[in-house]
Amino acid sequence: MEAAVPGARGAVTAAGRRATIKDVAEAADVSRSTASRALTGRGYVAPAVRERVRRAAQTLGYVPDAMARNLRQQVSRSIGVLVSDLRNSFYADLASGVSSQSRRRGYAMMLADDAGSVEAELEAAETFVALRVAGVILTPLSAEVTEYLGRHRIPVIEVDRQFAEGVCDAVVVDNKAAAERVTASLLQQGHRRVALLIDEMDWTTGRDRLVGYRSAFLAAGLPLDDALVVRGGWDVGAATAVARELLGGPERPTAVFAANNVLAEGVWRAAQALGLRVPEDVSLVSFDDAPWMTMVSPGVTAVAQDAVALGEAAVAQMFDRIQSPESPKRTVMLSAAVAERGSTAPPAGA
Amino acid sequence: MEAAVPGARGAVTAAGRRATIKDVAEAADVSRSTASRALTGRGYVAPAVRERVRRAAQTLGYVPDAMARNLRQQVSRSIGVLVSDLRNSFYADLASGVSSQSRRRGYAMMLADDAGSVEAELEAAETFVALRVAGVILTPLSAEVTEYLGRHRIPVIEVDRQFAEGVCDAVVVDNKAAAERVTASLLQQGHRRVALLIDEMDWTTGRDRLVGYRSAFLAAGLPLDDALVVRGGWDVGAATAVARELLGGPERPTAVFAANNVLAEGVWRAAQALGLRVPEDVSLVSFDDAPWMTMVSPGVTAVAQDAVALGEAAVAQMFDRIQSPESPKRTVMLSAAVAERGSTAPPAGA
DNA sequence: ACGCGCCCTGGGATCGATTCCAGATCGAGC
DNA sequence: GCTCGATCTGGAATCGATCCCAGGGCGCGT
Numbered sequence: 001m002e003a004a005v006p007g008a009r010g011a012v013t014a015a016g017r018r019a020t021i022k023d024v025a026e027a028a029d030v031s032r033s034t035a036s037r038a039l040t041g042r043g044y045v046a047p048a049v050r051e052r053v054r055r056a057a058q059t060l061g062y063v064p065d066a067m068a069r070n071l072r073q074q075v076s077r078s079i080g081v082l083v084s085d086l087r088n089s090f091y092a093d094l095a096s097g098v099s100s101q102s103r104r105r106g107y108a109m110m111l112a113d114d115a116g117s118v119e120a121e122l123e124a125a126e127t128f129v130a131l132r133v134a135g136v137i138l139t140p141l142s143a144e145v146t147e148y149l150g151r152h153r154i155p156v157i158e159v160d161r162q163f164a165e166g167v168c169d170a171v172v173v174d175n176k177a178a179a180e181r182v183t184a185s186l187l188q189q190g191h192r193r194v195a196l197l198i199d200e201m202d203w204t205t206g207r208d209r210l211v212g213y214r215s216a217f218l219a220a221g222l223p224l225d226d227a228l229v230v231r232g233g234w235d236v237g238a239a240t241a242v243a244r245e246l247l248g249g250p251e252r253p254t255a256v257f258a259a260n261n262v263l264a265e266g267v268w269r270a271a272q273a274l275g276l277r278v279p280e281d282v283s284l285v286s287f288d289d290a291p292w293m294t295m296v297s298p299g300v301t302a303v304a305q306d307a308v309a310l311g312e313a314a315v316a317q318m319f320d321r322i323q324s325p326e327s328p329k330r331t332v333m334l335s336a337a338v339a340e341r342g343s344t345a346p347p348a349g350a
Numbered sequence: 351m352e353a354a355v356p357g358a359r360g361a362v363t364a365a366g367r368r369a370t371i372k373d374v375a376e377a378a379d380v381s382r383s384t385a386s387r388a389l390t391g392r393g394y395v396a397p398a399v400r401e402r403v404r405r406a407a408q409t410l411g412y413v414p415d416a417m418a419r420n421l422r423q424q425v426s427r428s429i430g431v432l433v434s435d436l437r438n439s440f441y442a443d444l445a446s447g448v449s450s451q452s453r454r455r456g457y458a459m460m461l462a463d464d465a466g467s468v469e470a471e472l473e474a475a476e477t478f479v480a481l482r483v484a485g486v487i488l489t490p491l492s493a494e495v496t497e498y499l500g501r502h503r504i505p506v507i508e509v510d511r512q513f514a515e516g517v518c519d520a521v522v523v524d525n526k527a528a529a530e531r532v533t534a535s536l537l538q539q540g541h542r543r544v545a546l547l548i549d550e551m552d553w554t555t556g557r558d559r560l561v562g563y564r565s566a567f568l569a570a571g572l573p574l575d576d577a578l579v580v581r582g583g584w585d586v587g588a589a590t591a592v593a594r595e596l597l598g599g600p601e602r603p604t605a606v607f608a609a610n611n612v613l614a615e616g617v618w619r620a621a622q623a624l625g626l627r628v629p630e631d632v633s634l635v636s637f638d639d640a641p642w643m644t645m646v647s648p649g650v651t652a653v654a655q656d657a658v659a660l661g662e663a664a665v666a667q668m669f670d671r672i673q674s675p676e677s678p679k680r681t682v683m684l685s686a687a688v689a690e691r692g693s694t695a696p697p698a699g700a
Numbered sequence: 701a702c703g704c705g706c707c708c709t710g711g712g713a714t715c716g717a718t719t720c721c722a723g724a725t726c727g728a729g730c
Numbered sequence: 731g732c733t734c735g736a737t738c739t740g741g742a743a744t745c746g747a748t749c750c751c752a753g754g755g756c757g758c759g760t
């Protein structure tokens with residue numbers, strides 16, 4: 001174990017403690033107040049003294065205690081991020097976008113994932129409150145969490161999905177337009193039995209995707225068949241099982257629109273397992289891009305939400321909100337591109 | 351905007367401030383000390399008083415300020431995690447494993463990603479020091495960062511890779527054994543021109559994978575050809591370009607061992623672009639599994655490092671270290687399974 | 701010479717929670 | 731009745747940094 005040599009580029013005082021501003025002040029032979037002013041740059045300090053303090057801090061390897069600073073200033077320079085599942089690339093990309101932007105602004109990121117559990121979500125929210133984060137960016141699971149954080153006067157930005165519009169700042173993609181676009185494109189190719197595989201209809205994500213799907217039928221003057229709207233479950237296993245049922249049945253749809261990447265994976269696996277070729281036997285479109293969709297052949301046509309951009313936009317909106325706490329709530333809607341890749345074709349009979 | 355009704359399940363006092371322990375104490379008609387003891391459970395408090403304080407806290411929506419608590423107690427209940435790139439599923443899984451385990455122990459996770467930049471890495475480390483995290487789990491980019499954190503007496507666990515063994519706690523996979531195993535399996539299938547596509551040889555990851563690759567040749571009594579060891583670059587674009595060069599050349603290898611998932615993606619894309627079939631024209635094995643490898647056909651045979659388990663093990667080791675700061679440094683080595691999927695076959699001539 | 705304003709510094713309060721310590725109360729044992 | 735110990739409570743110090751404020755020194759204008 002190396003000895004802590006004071007004076008060397010060490011990080012601790014001789015006693016083995018971490019250096020505090022008091023140590024710096026003593027080393028520079030000034031008061032704590034002056035040392036603080038010299039280092040933060042707020043208030044008068046003679047240039048020579050400032051330099052002396054700076055050097056002392058450097059020598060001691062002084063790093064100000066963020067706890068103490070935040071406690072005194074009653075603000076923190078970290079933001080909370082709460083997503084559903086880091087192992088899903090959508091959320092990981094989202095977190096990545098948030099991370100880069102918040103670092104750029106000098107903020108640290110506290111990241112938590114509820115594993116789809118409302119309880120874990122609330123627990124994480126409480127941790128954020130305890131840590132007095134400057135704001136929280138989350139993909140909400142329950143309506144409670146937003147309300148809870150709001151009660152504690154913590155700015156909240158909902159990303160990807162909302163329960164209701166206008167009650168909370170949010171950054172979402174234009175689910176309806178994108179869903180309508182890809183559905184219309186399938187209908188135009190001649191498909192009539194287009195199934196929608198979806199997981200939930202409680203959030204704006206699910207609702208709007210369903211609405212978009214339906215309005216494409218209406219716009220084309222085609223009848224809706226509710227039997228073609230199928231609930232897919234929350235994980236790949238469940239999605240695969242449901243998709244097998246759907247594709248293995250007697251009245252097999254000629255195209256499937258999967259409402260997210262997990263469901264799309266289920267459809268893909270089910271098609272493989274059943275020996276169905278894509279797109280010859282069944283066309284597939286996914287809402288939500290994923291790395292594997294560009295690796296398989298044919299590639300899977302997908303609504304490519306830019307999750308990184310979503311995260312970045314959320315950070316931007318968070319800082320807007322911090323700057324003007326009283327301005328009306330705003331929902332930012334990003335449009336999503338459709339990445340055409342070849343997993344769709346006119347139905348066999350056409 | 352809803353009014354903050356004190357007495358309701360509100361989160362703020364009438365003045366709009368956040369409730370502090372002083373508010374709780376006054377509401378329960380006790381001193382701050384007693385309130386603190388009642389809520390933390392340390393020290394004597396009459397049962398009736400404890401209950402009164404608890405209810406007051408509940409009513410006020412009191413959440414203790416972690417800053418103040420940590421400052422007083424000189425410990426924090428959060429750990430820092432520093433990975434290279436959240437958008438890479440390996441790191442995302444790692445973070446996910448850390449997240450679940452640290453939450454289980456009541457710790458919050460501060461997550462940062464250096465985007466492959468040593469500067470960003472050190473900056474993040476400084477943030478962790480400032481926040482007085484209980485420990486840091488990282489995939490090191492530079493040797494400096496570990497040393498820096500060590501100087502500040504912060505426990506560090508290196509994950510996935512190390513510069514040198516024994517100087518720092520670490521959790522790694524048995525790179526050499528796994529690399530040797532898959533290489534040997536290719537050799538046994540009859541391959542002789544087995545290329546190794548690798549990005550770096552400065553860390554134990556790269557070094558050991560190279561060593562494993564080589565020792566498989568030696569064990570089989572086959573000659574090594576250094577021209578078959580190719581540097582692949584850091585992103586998919588670069589990897590693809592290098593792989594195209596490799597597979598498009600005159601002396602095309604019959605099998606490629608890609609040293610990580612990014613490189614494997616490059617090889618896969620290059621093979622597609624060149625119209626080469628896997629495994630008929632070229633066999634492919636990857637070190638490091640990725641979701642797409644199970645989606646393509648044939649699936650890509652890969653050394654399946656369990657990144658989630660890696661993260662979980664790192665957390666476990668971190669708490670061991672916190673409990674016994676003086677015990678000797680330890681490197682935990684996890685073995686990696688090989689997921690056989692069909693991307694290998696005997697070479698065409700065989 | 702005096703007053704005014706500017707530059708600069710240090711003392712001390714402050715943020716919110718924990719914790720040490722002194723003191724109060726009460727019941728039991730002798 | 732007195733002591734002793736256990737139980738319980740509140741006052742005050744403490745963690746590390748910031749920042750208000752008082753005050754000293756100095757230059758300058760009159």
